[in-house]
Amino acid sequence: MITFLLKRIVYSLLILWGVATLIFLLFNVLPGDPARMLLGQRADEKSLEAIRRDLGLDRPVGMQYLKYLNDLSPLSLHNINVPEHYFYLDTDLYAPFVSLARTGENTRLVLKRPYLRRSYQSGRNVSAIIGETIPNTFILATAAIVFATITGLIMGLAAALRKGTWLDHAALFFSAIGMSLPSFFAAILIGWIFAYLLGDITGLNLTGNLYEIDDFGEGRHLMLKNLILPAFTLGIRPLAVITQLSRNSLLEVLSQDYIRTARAKGLHSARIIRKHALRNSLNPVVTAVSGWFASMLAGVIFVEYIFGWKGLGYIMVEALNQYDLPLVLGCVLTISIVFIVINLLVDMVYSWLDPRIRIGGD
Numbered sequence: 001m002i003t004f005l006l007k008r009i010v011y012s013l014l015i016l017w018g019v020a021t022l023i024f025l026l027f028n029v030l031p032g033d034p035a036r037m038l039l040g041q042r043a044d045e046k047s048l049e050a051i052r053r054d055l056g057l058d059r060p061v062g063m064q065y066l067k068y069l070n071d072l073s074p075l076s077l078h079n080i081n082v083p084e085h086y087f088y089l090d091t092d093l094y095a096p097f098v099s100l101a102r103t104g105e106n107t108r109l110v111l112k113r114p115y116l117r118r119s120y121q122s123g124r125n126v127s128a129i130i131g132e133t134i135p136n137t138f139i140l141a142t143a144a145i146v147f148a149t150i151t152g153l154i155m156g157l158a159a160a161l162r163k164g165t166w167l168d169h170a171a172l173f174f175s176a177i178g179m180s181l182p183s184f185f186a187a188i189l190i191g192w193i194f195a196y197l198l199g200d201i202t203g204l205n206l207t208g209n210l211y212e213i214d215d216f217g218e219g220r221h222l223m224l225k226n227l228i229l230p231a232f233t234l235g236i237r238p239l240a241v242i243t244q245l246s247r248n249s250l251l252e253v254l255s256q257d258y259i260r261t262a263r264a265k266g267l268h269s270a271r272i273i274r275k276h277a278l279r280n281s282l283n284p285v286v287t288a289v290s291g292w293f294a295s296m297l298a299g300v301i302f303v304e305y306i307f308g309w310k311g312l313g314y315i316m317v318e319a320l321n322q323y324d325l326p327l328v329l330g331c332v333l334t335i336s337i338v339f340i341v342i343n344l345l346v347d348m349v350y351s352w353l354d355p356r357i358r359i360g361g362d
């Protein structure tokens with residue numbers, strides 16, 4: 001089990017390194033200038049050079065890349081005596097830290113928190129920005145997966161028990177449409193219908209956050225109705241998958257010998273389904289829910305931006321528009337870490353339940 005876990009952790013770290021490298025290189029290959037985004041198109045060259053020097057963008061790309069990996073790594077090398085040095089240990093930026101060893105006359109091996117740097121646009125610490133916005137993303141993803149799970153189970157079970165009827169065909173049709181519908185298109189369509197065309201009837205807003213300040217400035221108010229449309233939109237695809245999985249799984253369980261034996265004994269159909277069939281048919285659904293909750297964080301980007309939900313996806317799109325590299329990298333790495341941790345936990349549970357998976361991984 002320990003070997004299995006260590007391998008998964010090593011693979012996870014390699015994935016994070018690959019993600020950070022890919023995004024960093026893309027920002028240096030694509031056309032764009034963060035300094036010009038800060039000062040505007042009419043800025044003079046001296047001001048632009050000063051901004052680039054302040055942000056460290058005047059260095060060679062290879063040096064910038066090494067500096068960024070050094071900032072991200074919990075174990076990093078820093079110069080401690082020359083403030084002008086590119087790898088200088090700024091106690092304000094890297095605190096808290098612990099000096100582990102002396103590796104040279106002026107360098108130290110340091111143990112610290114990963115430093116995500118500061119936003120080019122706001123100058124705020126990227127970790128602080130992510131810490132403020134990621135709860136909104138988790139609230140949205142949780143609401144979406146709860147809605148998808150409950151509704152999908154009801155629809156799937158109803159379709160299985162009414163196999164071949166119009167209800168079954170309707171559930172399969174909805175499932176096919178939901179799985180093929182892109183998140184950004186679904187968000188635009190649902191927002192247009194329920195917030196624009198039917199806004200007077202539904203009372204729903206096209207954009208809005210979980211908490212809003214009223215017109216009189218009396219403080220923040222909880223606006224749960226702003227959660228309805230983005231959660232519904234984000235939950236459509238997992239809802240379609242759960243509907244089809246629960247239907248097919250229940251039909252397979254109902255065809256097993258022990259179910260026919262229970263019927264032959266005269267047990268009531270409702271008791272057979274509740275006590276025997278339903279529980280055994282939920283295994284693939286649990287697997288789907290755990291996987292979709294992680295993958296939702298990728299689809300949430302478009303949904304949050306279209307509905308103005310101030311979460312991790314929203315600020316990442318804003319950062320992309322402003323060419324804010326530290327904030328984009330921080331958001332992408334955070335989403336990657338969440339995705340990896342969830343999948344790692346699922347792998348651990350599976351390896352505990354089924355030792356064959358652990359043996360195969362070794």
